Structures are given as structure tokens and as C-alpha cells.
Amino acid sequence: MTTASARSATSPLQRLLEQAWADLQPFEGRMGQTWRVALLCALVTGTAMIYHIPEASISCYLIIFLMKPDAVMNCLMGVGLIGLASTVVLLMIPVINFSIDSPVLRLAIMFGASYVFIFLSSTTPLGEQAAIVGLIVAFIMTLVTDVPIGEIADKGLMAAWKMACMPMALMVLFNLFLGIPAHTHVRSLIATRLDAAAAEVEAPGSSHAMPELLAQGNDPSLQQMLLVRLLHLVPRAQSRWLNGALESSYRLILAVQVPPGAMDADKRTALAPQIRDYAAQVRRKEVPAAVTLDEALPGPIRDALTGLTQDDGGADPKPAAQVLFAHDAFTNPRHQRYALKTSVAAMLCYLIYTGIQWDGIHTALITCYVAALGTTGETVRKLTLRIVGCLVGAAMGCAALLFVMPWLTSVGGLMILVFLAVMVGAWVASGSERISYAGVQIALAFLLTTLNGFGPSFDFSQAGNRIMGILLGIVVIYVIFTQFWPASIAGEIREKLADTIAQLKGLATRPATERETDIDISAEVYKTMAELEEKLSMAAFEPRHQRADAATLQRYDTMRADLGRLCREIRLDRRVQPEVVQRLSDMEREIST
Amino acid sequence: MTLPLFLTAGYAAAPSLALFGSYFPAWLISLGAAIVLTVLIRVVFVLTRVDDILRWRVPAYFALALALTYLILSLFFGR
Structure with a gap:
């Protein structure tokens, strides 16, 4: 992690490009995720072309957007979305019959539905799934105007249903056979933590993976293990050990954060190979065999390592309970404003493209649902990513239309083309959140330009329209999100800092x-430290008049960097130093002013 | 005409059932029933610890589901 002072020495653009280049580098599992997404997209395209399911690009988009490395989660997500989409489509039949004669009523229903679903996506664990359902509802309502009256149920609803369910069904099948199940991910996470701990023991501060491993926490993996146990994906003894070892390995990486002076060099060189040996055994799917540990090692390190050799992994942790609604769902106006802003933007796009009778740019509506995010910084950065990704994808699409399409005569050839292009998009999309939206957008823009009709297509005007639509959506979102209740990211940073400081004070x-x-x-x-670094880097994307001034941001960054040291001292000192408590109080006062 | 639909459907070109005001192909219904049965069988296997000693579990359960589909199809729809 570079310090703030070193970073400010270079220009922002250079920093941005360096960061982007670093985010494009391969890491463990990235290639695996990429080819899986690309292959599945090719299969979805082939199925859509052969069975004449419309809008294959949206189907592929759902795959790129929803498919995560964890196969178990993907299967459940697929089944869940099929159920949700089917219910919604069934419910839409009476709604459409009721509103068929009145465009105003339809608009109101579209608005209401998207408001509700986006509110749910912001406040419940459903998250993106709810936003996708909102998108499906709005999409069905817009289809009503295009389809002859008698055929709405037949064509519009069936089209929307197939468009969402076909890729999800394929995703479930694909993940059953070719996906990497959750317990494999958990096992490799434990081994990675052990390796990082060994590196940290040998040379403090040398492990680059450490900040990320610490920030990840245990909860996501414990949730995965909960599913593994519930579905009995591995024998009970194995899942029990994995579940416990998650906590023990996290204890270990916390425990090795001792100051350099706390362990002498002999102990360090003796301990590191032992930890590496544990990691190798975990990778071989064995429970590590107990070895005699140095009696003089710090207690937490010894406890964690002994725990790993036990049958239950040394602990029996449970994931934090999922709450149905976020605690501030109905008190914090932020969620409602977010839902309102997104719905207004979507309706505006709909009115614009129906008003000027240019249906070709209906991608504007879709863009609104997938581009909107809570704070201005996030939205603007996401929009920048989308514009860049969209242009890259469109360029790729046009090149494909010009140079590749004339040679394609079958759906098979088209599938190969989709596979290759989605490889590029999925590679970017599987990276960190800083760039992943650009990847999704590269793939979407490419698919929207090339997949028209049910076979290889050569239509340039369609391609241009789709791109215009995306850009219109981006502009509308930008205007709405920066003009009405602009939520500066500084507020969120302050809240998060205050929260964490209060918790640390409690711990002290x-x-x-x-x-x-x-x-x-x-x-x-x-976790806060990693999140805030991310959020602070986003502040630069906010319009100048909304941005907190540089000095304030700098102050927040110093405080953020200090949190790790304070936490370490509070954990390890026998008596908490008065200086530490003083510093916490100072920080608290600084934030509240 | 008094015969139940699932008996007469066996003689039609494309066997289908009328449900929810639409026609569903027989194989789809058999597949749905087979998946439900497979899940139930798996629950029994897990409880009796047969699941722990099975190898290649995904292909095994997949084959089980397909076999049940064809069984149901031939028993109830005569195909």
C-alpha cells in the first residue's frame, strides 16, 4: 500500500492509469473465472439463436453480471432468479390487462415497480437481484407498446421470461458440472492465509496479499460454509474442520501482526516453514498434523496453530445473522432518494426515446438500472468506467462486423466470436471493483452491436443506435445524480470512520x-481501512463544487491509516496506553466538527 | 372421451398436458417430477450416510434424475 504522500507526487491521470494497469494483472483464479463466463455466454448465445429467444445480449449480460466464482452461490442465484422472474411474469398478466388502454397508467406502474424494487435492492440482502427484477418489470411494460394487443401475453411476457430464465437455467447446469464449489474456495482461502502468515512472520510487512486478506474478514466465507453444510456438499467431518479452520486461520493472520521487535529472528525463521507445511497439508485436503511448537511463541499464534490441527479446526464460528432490512432502511432518507433518482432517470429515458420515436435507443432504460449507485463519486466513477468500456466494446463490435462477420455462416462461428470477445470483457470484469464495471460494459456493448436477430448480422445502424442509447442513459443518470440531493462520498466516509473509532474505543x-x-x-x-481507501480514491471523481476539499480528504486518509496501528496496539498491549485513547478521542472530535 | 388425459395423450403425436390454460409437453412434467424425486432420494442418502461414500456425485445424481425422467415418461405417458 503506497502512502498518501507518495501518491500525491504523481499526476492524478498517471495514478489512474497505473492503478488500472495493476488491476489488469492476472491473479489466482482469474483465468478460470474468465473462461467459464465466456464459454457460458457462447452457450447462451447459441441457445438463444437456435430457439429464437430475443435479446440474446441481455441474457449474456445477466451471466456476466451475476456469475461469481462460487458455484454453489451461482446455482442458488440461478434457481432464485428463475423463481422470482416466473412469479413476476405471472403477476404481470393481470397488471398488463388492467393498464393496456392507458399509457399514463402504464408509466405510473413502471415507475412504482422500479421504485419499490430499487428500494429493496438498496435495503435488503437481495441486492442486485431486486434491481434486475425491477429491470424485467420495466422492460415488460415497455414491450406492451410494441406488440399487437392480442399477442402480449404470448410474445412480450414469454420473451421476457425466456430471456431471463434460459441463461439462469444454463448457469445452474454449467456450474453443477464445471463450477468450483464453495468448499474448494474456502480451503484455498485457508491455505492462502497460512502462506501469507508465513511470509509475514519471515519479514514483517512483506506480504502484499495481507491487507486484502485482513479486510475480507470471515463472514462471506462463513456464509459459504453455512450453505455447504446445509446442502451437505462434503462429509460432515470435513465441513466441520473447514468451518472452524476459517476462524483459526483468521486468528493467525491477526496474531502475526505483532511489532517487529516482539519476536526474535531465530523464532521467525523456525516458525515460517512450519506454517508453510500446514498450508501444503491443507492444500492436499488433509487436517494438518500437530507439530511441537516453540513454547516461547506469542500465545495467540500458538493457539491458532494448535486449533488448526484439531478435528473441529479449533473453533465453531457462526456467520452473522442476515437481517431482512438494513437497520436504517426506513429512517435514512438516502435509500428512498436513491430509488427515486434511479426511477426518475429511467422514466426520463423512456419518455425521451418514445417521445422522439426512436426505439432503437431503448438501451438507455437498461443502462439506468445497472449504472445507478448511491453516492455521486461512485456513480460518476462507474459512469466513466461505463463510457470507456462502452467505447472499447463498440469498437470491438464494429471491427467484428466489418472483418469477421462476413466470414461467418453459422451459429457455431458466432459462438466462437462471442467466446473470444467475452473473454476480454470477463477478464476485466473479474478484476477488482475499481474496473469491473468497464468489463461488464465492454461485453455488453460488443454483444449489443453484434447480436441482432437470430444469426450472424451485418446491421450497422442497429449497432449505432444501441451505443447512442447507452450514452443517453449515462448522461441522464449523470445529470440526475449530480443535481438532485447529491450525496457526497465524504459524508459516508465520516460516518464509517466515526463508527469504527467508537468500536475501537469500546474495545479499549x-x-x-x-x-x-x-x-x-x-x-x-x-475492512473499514480497505473500504475507505477505495472511497477516498473515488472522491476525485466528484464534480469540483461537491467534493470535500483536499485538506479534509488528506486528514481522513491519515486517520484511516492510523486505525490499523491503534487496533494492533489495543489488541496486544497488556494495558492500553493513555496515548492511544487520547488519539481516539482526538479523532472523534475532529470528525464531528 | 371419459379416459383421463394422461392415458389418451400417449397416442398423440406430441404428448402434452393442459395446465394453467396452456399446453405443457409431457417430458417437461416428467423432468420436473424426476428432479423433485432425485432431491428427495438425496436427502435419504445424506441421512443414511450413503452420500459420503459416493464418488462422482454430480454425474451420479444427474444420471439418476435422467433415468427417473424416462421411467416416469414410460410409466405414465407410455412413451
């Missing part, structure tokens, strides 16, 4: 034994 008052074994608050602190 507890007895030493409790502080030493704490996991929850420490994980929260490291």
Missing part, C-alpha cells in the same frame, strides 16, 4: 484477555 475498555482474542472488531477495522 475491555480486559486484556478479551482484547487479545477479539476477532469481530479487528476484522471490522481492517
Whole structure:
């Protein structure tokens, strides 16, 4: 992690490009995820072409957007979305019959539905799935105007249903056979943590993966293990060990964050190979065999390593309970404003393209649902990514139309073309959140330009329209999100900092034994540190008049960087130093002013 | 005409059932029933610990589901 001072030495653009280049580098599992997404998209395209399911590009988009590395989650997501989409389509039949004669009523229903679903996506664990359902509802309502009255149920609804369910069904099948199941991910996470811990023991601060591993916390993996146990994907003894080892390995990487002076060089060189040996055994799917550990090692390290050799992995952690609604769902106006802004933007796009009778640019509506995000910085950055991605994808699409399409005579050839292009998009999309939206957009723009009709197509005007639509959507979202209740990211940063400082203060008052074994608050602190670094880098994307001034952002960054040190000291000191408590109080005062 | 639909459907060119005001192909209904049965059989296997000693579980259960589909198709629809 570079420090803030070193970063400000280079120009922002250069920094941005360097960051983007770093985000494009391969990492473990990236290629695997990429070819899976690309192959599945090719299969979805082939199926759509052969069975004449319209809008193959949207079907592929759902795959690129929803497919995660974890096969178990993908299967459940696929089944869930099929159920959700089927229910919605069934419910839409009476709604359409009721509103068929009145465009105003239809508009109102579209608005209401998208408001509700986007509100749900912002406040419930459903998240993006709810936003997709909102998109499906709005999409069906817009189809009503295009289809002759008698055939609406037949054509519009069936088209929308097939468009969503076919890719999901294929995703479930594909993941059953070719996906990587959750327990494999958990096992490799444990081994990665052990390796990182060994590197950290050998040379403190040398492990590049460490900040990310610390920030990840245990909860996402514990959720995965919950499903693995529920569906009995591995024998019970194995899942019990994996579940416990998650906590023990996290304890270990927390415990090795000792100051360099706390362990002498002999101990370090003796311990690192032992930890590496554990990691190798975990990779071979064995429970590590107990070895005699140095008695003089710090207690937490010894406890964590001993825990890993036990049958239950040394602990029996449970994931935090999922709440149905976020705690501030109905008190914080942010969620409602977000839903309102997105719905207004979508309706505006709909009115614009129906008003000027240019249906070719209906991608504007779709863009609104997938591009909107809570704060201005996030939205503008996402829009920048989308514009860049859209242009790259469109260029690729046009090149394909010019140079490749004339040679294609069959659906098979088209599938190969889609596979190759989606490889590019999915590679970018599987990267960090800083660039993943550009990847999704590259693939979407390419697919929208090349997949028209049911076979290889040569239509340039369609391609141009689709791109115009995306750009219109982006502009409308930009205007709405920066003009009405602009939510600056500085507010969120302040909230998050205040929250974490309060938690650390609470931790400081507890007895030493409790502080030493704490996991929850420490994980929260490291998570906040990573999140805030991300959010601080986003502040640069906000329009100048909304941005917090550079000095304030700098102050927040210093505080963020300080959190890790304070947390370490609170955890490890027998008595919390008065200086630490003083610093926490200072920070609290600074934020509230 | 008094025969139930699933008996007469066996003689038609494309066997289908009228459900929810539309016609569904027989194989689709058999597949749905087979998947439900396979899930139930898996629950029994897990409880009796047969699942732990099975190898190649995804192909095994997939084959089971397909076999059940054809069984149901031939028993109830005569195809």
C-alpha cells in the first residue's frame, strides 16, 4: 500500500492509469473465472439463436453480471432468479390487462415497480437481484407498446421470461458440472492465509496479499460454509474442520501482526516453514498434523496453530445473522432518494426515446438500472468506467462486423466470436471493483452491436443506435445524480470512520484477555481501512463544487491509516496506553466538527 | 372421451398436458417430477450416510434424475 504522500507526487491521470494497469494483472483464479463466463455466454448465445429467444445480449449480460466464482452461490442465484422472474411474469398478466388502454397508467406502474424494487435492492440482502427484477418489470411494460394487443401475453411476457430464465437455467447446469464449489474456495482461502502468515512472520510487512486478506474478514466465507453444510456438499467431518479452520486461520493472520521487535529472528525463521507445511497439508485436503511448537511463541499464534490441527479446526464460528432490512432502511432518507433518482432517470429515458420515436435507443432504460449507485463519486466513477468500456466494446463490435462477420455462416462461428470477445470483457470484469464495471460494459456493448436477430448480422445502424442509447442513459443518470440531493462520498466516509473509532474505543475498555482474542472488531477495522481507501480514491471523481476539499480528504486518509496501528496496539498491549485513547478521542472530535 | 388425459395423450403425436390454460409437453412434467424425486432420494442418502461414500456425485445424481425422467415418461405417458 503506497502512502498518501507518495501518491500525491504523481499526476492524478498517471495514478489512474497505473492503478488500472495493476488491476489488469492476472491473479489466482482469474483465468478460470474468465473462461467459464465466456464459454457460458457462447452457450447462451447459441441457445438463444437456435430457439429464437430475443435479446440474446441481455441474457449474456445477466451471466456476466451475476456469475461469481462460487458455484454453489451461482446455482442458488440461478434457481432464485428463475423463481422470482416466473412469479413476476405471472403477476404481470393481470397488471398488463388492467393498464393496456392507458399509457399514463402504464408509466405510473413502471415507475412504482422500479421504485419499490430499487428500494429493496438498496435495503435488503437481495441486492442486485431486486434491481434486475425491477429491470424485467420495466422492460415488460415497455414491450406492451410494441406488440399487437392480442399477442402480449404470448410474445412480450414469454420473451421476457425466456430471456431471463434460459441463461439462469444454463448457469445452474454449467456450474453443477464445471463450477468450483464453495468448499474448494474456502480451503484455498485457508491455505492462502497460512502462506501469507508465513511470509509475514519471515519479514514483517512483506506480504502484499495481507491487507486484502485482513479486510475480507470471515463472514462471506462463513456464509459459504453455512450453505455447504446445509446442502451437505462434503462429509460432515470435513465441513466441520473447514468451518472452524476459517476462524483459526483468521486468528493467525491477526496474531502475526505483532511489532517487529516482539519476536526474535531465530523464532521467525523456525516458525515460517512450519506454517508453510500446514498450508501444503491443507492444500492436499488433509487436517494438518500437530507439530511441537516453540513454547516461547506469542500465545495467540500458538493457539491458532494448535486449533488448526484439531478435528473441529479449533473453533465453531457462526456467520452473522442476515437481517431482512438494513437497520436504517426506513429512517435514512438516502435509500428512498436513491430509488427515486434511479426511477426518475429511467422514466426520463423512456419518455425521451418514445417521445422522439426512436426505439432503437431503448438501451438507455437498461443502462439506468445497472449504472445507478448511491453516492455521486461512485456513480460518476462507474459512469466513466461505463463510457470507456462502452467505447472499447463498440469498437470491438464494429471491427467484428466489418472483418469477421462476413466470414461467418453459422451459429457455431458466432459462438466462437462471442467466446473470444467475452473473454476480454470477463477478464476485466473479474478484476477488482475499481474496473469491473468497464468489463461488464465492454461485453455488453460488443454483444449489443453484434447480436441482432437470430444469426450472424451485418446491421450497422442497429449497432449505432444501441451505443447512442447507452450514452443517453449515462448522461441522464449523470445529470440526475449530480443535481438532485447529491450525496457526497465524504459524508459516508465520516460516518464509517466515526463508527469504527467508537468500536475501537469500546474495545479499549475491555480486559486484556478479551482484547487479545477479539476477532469481530479487528476484522471490522481492517475492512473499514480497505473500504475507505477505495472511497477516498473515488472522491476525485466528484464534480469540483461537491467534493470535500483536499485538506479534509488528506486528514481522513491519515486517520484511516492510523486505525490499523491503534487496533494492533489495543489488541496486544497488556494495558492500553493513555496515548492511544487520547488519539481516539482526538479523532472523534475532529470528525464531528 | 371419459379416459383421463394422461392415458389418451400417449397416442398423440406430441404428448402434452393442459395446465394453467396452456399446453405443457409431457417430458417437461416428467423432468420436473424426476428432479423433485432425485432431491428427495438425496436427502435419504445424506441421512443414511450413503452420500459420503459416493464418488462422482454430480454425474451420479444427474444420471439418476435422467433415468427417473424416462421411467416416469414410460410409466405414465407410455412413451
